[in-house]
Amino acid sequence: MKSDLYKKIFIATDGSEQNEKAVQHALELAKTCGAKLYAGYVVDTAAFASIPMDAGWEMMYELLEKEASVATESVQKMAEDVGITFETVTLEGNPSHEIIEFADNNNIDLIVMGTLGKRGLDHFLLGSVAENVIRNSKVPVLVVRGDSDEEK
Numbered sequence: 001m002k003s004d005l006y007k008k009i010f011i012a013t014d015g016s017e018q019n020e021k022a023v024q025h026a027l028e029l030a031k032t033c034g035a036k037l038y039a040g041y042v043v044d045t046a047a048f049a050s051i052p053m054d055a056g057w058e059m060m061y062e063l064l065e066k067e068a069s070v071a072t073e074s075v076q077k078m079a080e081d082v083g084i085t086f087e088t089v090t091l092e093g094n095p096s097h098e099i100i101e102f103a104d105n106n107n108i109d110l111i112v113m114g115t116l117g118k119r120g121l122d123h124f125l126l127g128s129v130a131e132n133v134i135r136n137s138k139v140p141v142l143v144v145r146g147d148s149d150e151e152k
Helices: 017-033 055-081 095-105 120-126 129-136
Strands: 008-012 036-043 086-092 110-114 141-144
Touching: 008 017, 008 095, 017 036, 017 055, 017 110, 017 141, 036 055, 036 095, 055 086, 086 095, 095 110, 095 129, 110 129, 129 141
Parallel strands: 008 036, 008 110, 036 086, 110 141
Antiparallel strands: none
16 A cells, blocks of 8 residues: 655654664554655764864764664664665754754655653753654654653
8 A cells, every 4th residue: 555645754763772663653654655764863963062073073973973874774674674665864963953954855754753862951951852853843743652651
């Protein structure tokens, strides 16, 4: 069954176990609708804006890029296993802004993301990425609660 409603779906992933449930929803929707799936990881370069550009910064950046690659490749393998057209995307900048901008620039029909992410002071200061995407996205956003959210 193909659907004209969702032709392009973007799943924001951080590679965590808590995000796996959101990935499963995105995979199922893409398979059911015959949609192309984009898995995106945002390297939050804003978090490093105050750090001097030196070898330590470069090392941290390389680690984040590797984390992005591992996270998106994991989704890619799952997508290929079920025959979903797929593309990985690594973005840099403020996560919510980059997700929304990618969706706008690539005619994404649905953004799927989990609720887990930064907590504590970071959450208080920066707000939730999911919340910011919901508030500012022009396209529908499916937010999937992680298993840890349900235990609370």
